[in-house]
Amino acid sequence: MPDTLAARWHRLTTPLVPDAARREAEFQRLTAAYQAPTRHYHNLQHIENLLNRVEAANLQDPEVVQLAVWFHDVVYNALKSDNEARSAAEALAFLKDSALEPARQQRVAFLIERTADHTQPQPPDDADLLYFLDADLSILGAPEAEYWAYARHVREEYRLVPDLLYCPGRRKVLAKMLAAPVLFRTPQLRAELDAAARRNLAAEIDAWDQGGLAAS
Structure with missing residues (x-):
């Protein structure tokens, strides 16, 4: 049976955030954002598709990349231009008191911010x-x-x-x-x-x- 998104989230974040209630609250917040009625493409299916790709890839720091996937579109307002910056800020807010080193927290934010313009x-x-x-x-x-x-x-x-x-x-x-x-x-x-x-x-x-x- 394939992993649920919840299982994948907790497997990723348990070593970083031991507080199960905090992890679950963040998962519920993320899924609510991606399931908003305004989401038609930038939704949980998009997150799952990206996780499928990055989890199968040979990455140098898969943990950081997977965190970036989870948060990269958490803020998505089609009429705004600061979605990536705000999404990166939300990732940093969750990771602030985690076991992830500060440099790697900033790395998660950096990856998210680079999605603002794929042609740059x-x-x-x-x-x-x-x-x-x-x-x-x-x-x-x-x-x-x-x-x-x-x-x-x-x-x-x-x-x-x-x-x-x-x-x-x-x-x-x-x-x-x-x-x-x-x-x-x-x-x-x-x-x-x-x-x-x-x-x-x-x-x-x-x-x-x-x-x-x-x-x-």
Whole structure:
């Protein structure tokens, strides 16, 4: 039987926070945030998908990367630009009195903050960071039907924004990613996902140029 998210959370955090009640309260707070009615893509399924990838990867500090996965989208307001900074702050608040060394606590925050713009330059030798960022973008290289479900879910998260404003904004984001010389920075995920991701991005740009996303 696959591990539940609760089991995975407690296995990760028990060595860091011996207080079971505090761990459980934080888990309930995280799951409530990711299950908010405004969440359509940035939800618990997204967290589970990322955990599946990073838990299977050969990372230098898997504990830190897994913590970053859990917290990286805990604050998500589609109309705000400080989600990553606030999510990093929430991770630090939970870890403040934990057994995780202060430098590694800051490392968790750093990983989260780097998800603000996947096209920004990244430290080329930071293998854990690059894998974490690639995993976060892995939906772009998903099979076609899964990608279009993702695109519609993101649109739902911006449902308060009319198409007149959403279309050029979304198109700009997609075009910036498509134009990036390197979309996935790890050889493994580049080989697995890059070609499909570029097809998906180009197809969504074309859909917006043609008037919008088709209904599911």
